[in-house]
Every structure is written in structure tokens, then in C-alpha cells.
Amino acid sequence: MSNIAGKAYAMNVVTPAKWYWVWVNKLFFWFVQLPGGAAYLKGLLTLSLIHYARWAIVSPKEFPHLDESQPKEKLKYSYMFFFSNFNGSWDQYVDSFHAAIPQGLDLFWFKNVKYPKSVPLQPFHAYITYNQIWTSHYYSAYPLATSNDIKSARHLTRELRAFSESSARADPLEFHEAYQRLLRDVQQDISIMERTPIVSLSAQAVEQRLDQADAERADQ
Amino acid sequence: MSIDLQDIQGNIVKGYAQYDYPKARYVFYHIRNEVAGRAFVKGIAPLVTTGIPWNKKAKPNAADAPPPATTNIAFTYMGLKMLGVPRKSLQTFPEEFVMGMKLRKDILGDDGPSDPRHWDRIWRDTSVHLWISINGRDPASIETRYQEISHLVAESDGGIIQLSGHHGPDGSTDLPYQSASLIYKNGIPQAREHFGYRDGIGEPYFMASSGHPNRVIGGGKPTRGDPATRKGWEPLETGEFILGHRDEAFETPIAPQPPLLAFNGTFMVYRKLHENVGSFNRYLDTVGENYPGGKELLAAKFSGRWRSSGAPVTRFPTNATAETFEFQLNEAEARLYAERENPSKEAKEAYVALRTQMAAFDYNHDLEGSRCPLGAHIRRINPRGALEHGKEAFNTPGALTNRRRILRRGLPYGEVADDSRDDGDHGIIFIAINASISRQFEFVQQQWINYGNDFKLANDKDPLTGNHGVDSNQQPTGRMILQGNSTATENPFFCAGIPRFVETRGGDYFFIPSLTALHMLSNGTVDPT
Structure with a gap:
């Protein structure tokens, strides 16, 4: 189980928001997708370490109820799902958002429960860590590519x-x-892709153990 | 904002070489027992040089008189542990500091010839607990202070051991300390390293910095103003370099507990970097022959600055402009040196005006890198506003840069006996000071020196200091594109087969306590509860 595959990191953050506020977030997301709204995403688009970022707001009744065996839940909040794949470390990513587009983040997460604002950094780190869902399986077909x-x-x-x-x-x-x-x-586009620098010693250790286990299985 | 400079160690706020202390001796110690360790630190404390501003005209023994030799002290994690710092406090130190430099080799790219297996013996076979630096105007002043400290070691009765094991010239492997010195030319100390580059130009300027206010130009954080003027820059927050003060994230930095232990202290990186002068000269000669701009322009493109003058190549793109600048700079420096006892206002102003030009730039007029390549050393280690790629897209142009700055306090070591050879013992004692070793030094080392994605350069490394590898035939694989000018008919130039010019020979991570914290450590009164 790792959030890292090749040069990419997968981040999933699920944050609750009071249902009667999320229209503001939805309005904002709708606005930035208008032809003139892209200017507001300039900062996000200039952060070149991002593969993609997606926000989705799900209201309590939109959660799937697959069949009768699934217990009914009474959900109190709407939830915002944030998914992103990016290059580099967790810190580099979160810190880049915080420093480059703090106002944008505060609009995306407007009125989410206990959202501390993107500045200062330490409470923002704590908020993301608390609400992050670890990736149970993550595969990269092009592990050398950013x-x-x-x-x-x-x-x-x-x-x-x-x-x-x-x-x-x-x-x-x-x-x-x-x-x-x-x-x-094409002078800006020519280089050679090699392995990623090791951004996390614990992720490196996990990878080495898994490689070792694979090698042992192959031997048997 | 004022800070208590009497409580802060002087090496944090002053680069001593700029204050006419051209020589240094770095000595390392091992603490055998807590009581002796604390007694030793107590003996050192009164010798420690603080950050108070010096008055050159003060009487020799006045508190603000520049001392004949400076003294500063710092501890590794194991050193703090040996001094009896309680576990509750030790556990609040950052992971990278606890691990030390050797165990961070995969983060730092210390592989191949830079692997800790090849480091000087002191870093391989012993446990360094404590670092003392002595900077001096002349060897005699350094020796006097060294003898005072050695006397304290002798008094410890074996409780403190001075560690030997530094490699030196003539193949010696067991020197008792590391010497360092500016390089002299015609008897005058030069701010230069062994590859011939002028060094020590880019220095971060923060709220508590001293010196001429023009140093904010290029030294502070970029605004959207004109980079040639003070309007284009603002001082960085003090907390980027000194714990307990507000940092660029508008909070006080994460710091060890109790707060009084960390307040006015900081972290230091000590790194002995060998320079392969022979390989470097050979590469410049060989590739410089084919490069249209010639060898010196090639050297300038590697660094981002012309070797002899330090003039930034993005601002002085041709030999002719650089030479005019160099002539003026040499004149101004010679005059200032001649008048060094009592410099005239004109001499100082002429020098400051030129010095400012060396820092007064950004890359907004050079986005494609046709003057200063995207992968040049100074553009990597301090991209200024360049990571916005000219788009004015971020909250501030330095959004991705302002928290990656480091204060550099090192000096060259050794002498190059034969500049066609790599062996010998010469290079740079690299010393970096920052509030967070992982966020600042390690990030720059890993992401900007040994990698290139932030500059859209895939796995390209810093041409000068990157850990270039070799292929299966042991041929060097370093590479760099010197971008051409796409609107003119100037083509890119491809540098291939760049060998590793700089190799790590040892080092560690240290905590530099405030004077208050030093007293707490020596008295054994650190209590985080």
C-alpha cells in the first residue's frame, strides 16, 4: 500500500461541508469552467508538477445505495472529494499549493468543516493529513515520466x-x-527520463521489500 | 523587526570572510561522558562569538570590537543526547537531523564516488558530537584560540576527545582538524573557488540581516517591481533562517522543545566537497573548442555567472559586456582594498553600485534560457521568479522559491597543485544555515541540483555540482542543453558526457543553539515539561 508509483503520488482527500453551503463551492467551480474563468486557474495550471486535480462534491442522497444488504446511512454532510496525481513529494505539493494559490484554495474549500485556511502552513498540513485517504493500489504505466x-x-x-x-x-x-x-x-522538450530521485526513505524501503518478495516468488 | 543579536551566534548573521576573516579551522569532538561534556561546553560559552554588530574603531577589548578570532559551536543529535538532553526534548528534533547526513545519502544523491564509504575517515569511523569553528584574520590568531580550546579538552581528563581523521594534502589521512581559507592571488584573498568561479555573491537578505540595504536587491524575495531596484525585492522573513521568528508561511517554524532551547537557534549543514579540477578543465577545453562562444562562455553558461567577474550571464550575455563590467569591478575593488583602513564614501558607493548589478536581475527577459540556460547552477539553486515561467500566475513570483533559500557560510579548502589532475585534497567546505534542513538544503540538493523536473528538464542535473553518473562502459552521462535563441538563428548547444565535477567527502547535520540555549545545555537544565 503506497501513495507513490514511479514519479507520481496519488492524493485523495475527502472533506465534509454543511449541505447548505456547498452551492457556493459549486458556483465557484462552475464559474472557473466558463471561458473567462480560466484566468482564475492560471496559478493551478502553472504548477507544472500536477498531472491532474479534480474536485467533486457529493450530497448525502447522491451516495450510492447498491442493494438492500448495504446498511442505510444517515449522512449529515455533503462531501468534497479531491483527487490529484502529481510529481514530487507530499510536502512539495501541499506547500506549492499553499504558497502559489492560497486564495484559490480557500475558495475551493470554502466553509468545509474545520478548514483552517491555506495560510499559515502547519494547520493546513494537519487538515490535509487528517482528511487524506491512503491509496490502497496505485499503478503507473510510465514510472519514469512526469x-x-x-x-x-x-x-x-x-x-x-x-x-x-x-x-x-x-x-x-x-x-x-x-x-x-x-x-x-523543440529545445525545451529534449532530455532523458531516468528513475525518480528518492523523495521518501520509507516509500523506498517498502518498494525494496516488495521487489525482494517478487524476486523470491519468481525463484520458487 | 529587531532580534537579540547578543543571543544569536555570529556565524548565523555574518559571513566572516566578508568581515576580513579569510581563514578558518573546523574542529570536531566526541563526548565520552555527560559531566565532562557539559563542563566543556561551559568553558567554550564565554568564547563564543555573538551576532552583535562590530565597530572597527572600538578599543581592542570592547564588547563590539571585532575579535582576532571568532568561535562558534554546534551539536549533532548524538551530541545533544550525550549532553543529557531529555528524551522528550530529543524526540522533537526533525527526522533528518536525528538521522544525520550519512543516512540521508539516498535523498542527497551521495552515491558512487560520493558514497559515505569514500568519505574522510572522521566521518566513517567515529561519532561526531560537537563542531567548533574558529575563523581568523591570520593563522596565529586561530592557533591561539585553538590552544585555549585544546586546554579545555585536556582539562576534561578524557571526557572529551578531539576527533582526527581529516584527509589533507600529501596523502595524509589523520589530520586533527579541517583547515579552510580563501584563495590568495598576489597576496590578496579572493572570493573564488578552485574551478575559478567568483563565489559568495548570492546571499539571502532577511529582516534581521545587516549590511547595505541594497543587499535586498537579488538577496530578498522578488516582488512584481523592477528587479534592478529595491522596489523589486523585499527582505525574507527571519524565521526562514532563525528559529522562533516568523517565517514565510506566517507562523513560527516547527522547532524542538522547549521553545527556549530552539529560540534564536538554527540548523547547519557541514559538507566537505572535493572539486575534480582536472576533469573540469579538460571538459571546458575539449567542449569549449567546439562551442561557438568559446571556453569562457561555456563556463559562464554552466554557472550562470562569468568566472572571473561573477557578472550574471543573463544580464551580461557577451564577452564584451562582461569584460567592461569586470574592468570596472576590479578598479572599484582595488580602490576599496587600498583604502581598507578608512574607505572613502565614493569608493564604497562605486563598489556597492557594481555589486548590486551582480544581483539585480530575474529571468523574465530570458524565459527560454538563451542567455542563462534553464539548467545553469545559479538558476537552479535560486530560480528567483522563474518557476512562474513568465506568467504572473502565483500569489507572489517567489512562491516556489522563497522557502528554499539557505545562508552559505563555507570557505574553500586545500590548494590545487596540478590543475590537470583530480586527486589531492581541495574543494569547498560547504556550510549552509537554514531553519529546516529538509525543506531548504535537502530539497535544493535533491530536486534542483540532482534533478530537473521543476525546470522542465526531466532528469538533467546541475552541470557543476550534480551527481552525474556513468554508463555501463564507465563513460560519464551528465548532460546539459544550452538553449539557443528561437527568434534569432542561434541554435541550442548540447553538452554530453559531463563527468561528476564535485564529490562529497564527508559532513553532518548540526544544531546551532542560541547563547541562552548553550547555557541551558551546559547547566543540564533543558526541561520540556
């Missing part, structure tokens, strides 16, 4: 395809010039 790497790879692929089509019948001089132009266009 969100930035994927964006770069996509850009590089696009440019390279266009280049190979457009330069297929170019004469040597044209080809040379087009190639130099390509280099300049």
Missing part, C-alpha cells in the same frame, strides 16, 4: 512528424535550415 515529460514528448512527436513530412523532399540546404529550426522549436 507530467512535464509527457507534455514535452507530445510536443516533440508532433513537431518531428510535421518535420519529417515537410522535409521529405527538401534539398540539402533547405533540410539543414528546417532541421535547425526544428531544434530551436
Whole structure:
């Protein structure tokens, strides 16, 4: 059980909010999805360590009741589910949100129960830790790739395809010039992906034990 | 905001080298028993240099007269334990400090030739409890203070052991202390390290900093104002560097208990970093031949500053602009040195104006890195506002940077006998001071020096100080792209096969107590209840 897979960390935070306040949060989420609202997400979108972040508000009657064997629950609150995958450590992520977009966070979590505000940091850390649900299974198909790497790879692929089509019948001089132009266009997108630095010694220890167990099973 | 400088150790607020103390001796001790340990600390306490401002014109024995030699003291976790600090208090120290530098090697990237197995013997075979630094104007002043301290060790009757095991020049492996010194040229001490770079330029400026107010330019945290003026910067909060004071998160930093033990204290990183001068020179010579800008520009692109002047390459992008600046700087420095006993106002102002230019910049006009590469050393260790990528997207441009700053207090050590060789014993004694070793020093070391994702550079490392590896044929794998100018016809240049230029040779994490806390430690009165 680990929140970490490859270069990514999976965070799930579930926070209660009084049902009669959540329309404010919903209004805010609706607003930022309007064409002009994206400006309010600029900070979030500039935090390049994020793979994605999603908020969902679920009211008491929206919780699924699968069949009769599931005991009925009387829920007092609406709940906000926050899911995010990101690169780097828990601290780096939470601290980046807190420092870069504190007002935005305070709107997202507006009136959530016991939300302490994003500044100062220590109460905010405590709030997220208290409400975080640990990830029981997490798989990464591309453990060497960060969100930035994927964006770069996509850009590089696009440019390279266009280049190979457009330069297929170019004469040597044209080809040379087009190639130099390509280099300049993709200079931010070329590097090599390797293993992640070890951001957590305990996660590293868990991984080593699991690898060891796998190796032993393979031997049998 | 004022802080009690008499309660704060002087090395926190002063880089002694800038106060004409060009030489240092770092001595390490092991505490055999608590009583002797406390008696030793009690003996050292009156010798400790505080942060009070010095008055050069004061009478020699006045409280504010600069001493012939300074003395500062710090403890490892095991040192605090040996002094009898109660468990309830010990448990409140941060994890990384408790573990010490050796056990943090996977976080720090101390692998291959930097692995603790290859460290100086003192860091391998012994348990360091206590660090004392003596900075002096001349070797004799240092020796006098060293003898005073050695006398206290002798009085402990075996209760305190001075640890030897520092490697030195001539292959010695058992020196009793680590010497360090600015490098001299024509008899004048230079702020320079062994690769030839001018050093000690970027210094964080915080609320309690002393010195010229212009030092906030480039030293403080960026605002949205003009980076060339004081409007472009604000002092950092004191709590980033000294415990018990407000930090950049608008709270007092997490600190050991009781509060009086932590208040006005801080954490220190001591690291002996060997410099492979031969490899560095060979790489510059070989690759510099093919690089259109030549060897010196290549060296400047690695660091982000020109080697000889320290001029930032983002502001002085060509050889010609850098040379003009260097000429002016040399003139101003020579004049200031000539007038050092009683400098004139003009000499000081001329120097401050040039010094300010070395720090007065950000990267907003150089977002693609065509002047200062995205992976250059100074752009990595202090990205200023660059992690906003020019978008004015964050609450403040330094949102991802302001809590990653460190005060550097180290000096070069050793001499380069043959600059075509890597061996010998020379490099930098890197000393960093910060309120949180994990949030500040370790983060910078791991994420910004040994990795590149925050700069969108995948696994690229700092060209100068990164822990570059080798492939299966033992060929070095370090790499760096020197970005070209996409609007002009300047192409990127690819540096491949960069070897590891800097290797770790030892070090540990220390707690620097306030003077009050030092007395509590020596009296055995730390009580967190």
C-alpha cells in the first residue's frame, strides 16, 4: 500500500461541508469552467508538477445505495472529494499549493468543516493529513515520466512528424535550415527520463521489500 | 523587526570572510561522558562569538570590537543526547537531523564516488558530537584560540576527545582538524573557488540581516517591481533562517522543545566537497573548442555567472559586456582594498553600485534560457521568479522559491597543485544555515541540483555540482542543453558526457543553539515539561 508509483503520488482527500453551503463551492467551480474563468486557474495550471486535480462534491442522497444488504446511512454532510496525481513529494505539493494559490484554495474549500485556511502552513498540513485517504493500489504505466515529460514528448512527436513530412523532399540546404529550426522549436522538450530521485526513505524501503518478495516468488 | 543579536551566534548573521576573516579551522569532538561534556561546553560559552554588530574603531577589548578570532559551536543529535538532553526534548528534533547526513545519502544523491564509504575517515569511523569553528584574520590568531580550546579538552581528563581523521594534502589521512581559507592571488584573498568561479555573491537578505540595504536587491524575495531596484525585492522573513521568528508561511517554524532551547537557534549543514579540477578543465577545453562562444562562455553558461567577474550571464550575455563590467569591478575593488583602513564614501558607493548589478536581475527577459540556460547552477539553486515561467500566475513570483533559500557560510579548502589532475585534497567546505534542513538544503540538493523536473528538464542535473553518473562502459552521462535563441538563428548547444565535477567527502547535520540555549545545555537544565 503506497501513495507513490514511479514519479507520481496519488492524493485523495475527502472533506465534509454543511449541505447548505456547498452551492457556493459549486458556483465557484462552475464559474472557473466558463471561458473567462480560466484566468482564475492560471496559478493551478502553472504548477507544472500536477498531472491532474479534480474536485467533486457529493450530497448525502447522491451516495450510492447498491442493494438492500448495504446498511442505510444517515449522512449529515455533503462531501468534497479531491483527487490529484502529481510529481514530487507530499510536502512539495501541499506547500506549492499553499504558497502559489492560497486564495484559490480557500475558495475551493470554502466553509468545509474545520478548514483552517491555506495560510499559515502547519494547520493546513494537519487538515490535509487528517482528511487524506491512503491509496490502497496505485499503478503507473510510465514510472519514469512526469507530467512535464509527457507534455514535452507530445510536443516533440508532433513537431518531428510535421518535420519529417515537410522535409521529405527538401534539398540539402533547405533540410539543414528546417532541421535547425526544428531544434530551436523543440529545445525545451529534449532530455532523458531516468528513475525518480528518492523523495521518501520509507516509500523506498517498502518498494525494496516488495521487489525482494517478487524476486523470491519468481525463484520458487 | 529587531532580534537579540547578543543571543544569536555570529556565524548565523555574518559571513566572516566578508568581515576580513579569510581563514578558518573546523574542529570536531566526541563526548565520552555527560559531566565532562557539559563542563566543556561551559568553558567554550564565554568564547563564543555573538551576532552583535562590530565597530572597527572600538578599543581592542570592547564588547563590539571585532575579535582576532571568532568561535562558534554546534551539536549533532548524538551530541545533544550525550549532553543529557531529555528524551522528550530529543524526540522533537526533525527526522533528518536525528538521522544525520550519512543516512540521508539516498535523498542527497551521495552515491558512487560520493558514497559515505569514500568519505574522510572522521566521518566513517567515529561519532561526531560537537563542531567548533574558529575563523581568523591570520593563522596565529586561530592557533591561539585553538590552544585555549585544546586546554579545555585536556582539562576534561578524557571526557572529551578531539576527533582526527581529516584527509589533507600529501596523502595524509589523520589530520586533527579541517583547515579552510580563501584563495590568495598576489597576496590578496579572493572570493573564488578552485574551478575559478567568483563565489559568495548570492546571499539571502532577511529582516534581521545587516549590511547595505541594497543587499535586498537579488538577496530578498522578488516582488512584481523592477528587479534592478529595491522596489523589486523585499527582505525574507527571519524565521526562514532563525528559529522562533516568523517565517514565510506566517507562523513560527516547527522547532524542538522547549521553545527556549530552539529560540534564536538554527540548523547547519557541514559538507566537505572535493572539486575534480582536472576533469573540469579538460571538459571546458575539449567542449569549449567546439562551442561557438568559446571556453569562457561555456563556463559562464554552466554557472550562470562569468568566472572571473561573477557578472550574471543573463544580464551580461557577451564577452564584451562582461569584460567592461569586470574592468570596472576590479578598479572599484582595488580602490576599496587600498583604502581598507578608512574607505572613502565614493569608493564604497562605486563598489556597492557594481555589486548590486551582480544581483539585480530575474529571468523574465530570458524565459527560454538563451542567455542563462534553464539548467545553469545559479538558476537552479535560486530560480528567483522563474518557476512562474513568465506568467504572473502565483500569489507572489517567489512562491516556489522563497522557502528554499539557505545562508552559505563555507570557505574553500586545500590548494590545487596540478590543475590537470583530480586527486589531492581541495574543494569547498560547504556550510549552509537554514531553519529546516529538509525543506531548504535537502530539497535544493535533491530536486534542483540532482534533478530537473521543476525546470522542465526531466532528469538533467546541475552541470557543476550534480551527481552525474556513468554508463555501463564507465563513460560519464551528465548532460546539459544550452538553449539557443528561437527568434534569432542561434541554435541550442548540447553538452554530453559531463563527468561528476564535485564529490562529497564527508559532513553532518548540526544544531546551532542560541547563547541562552548553550547555557541551558551546559547547566543540564533543558526541561520540556
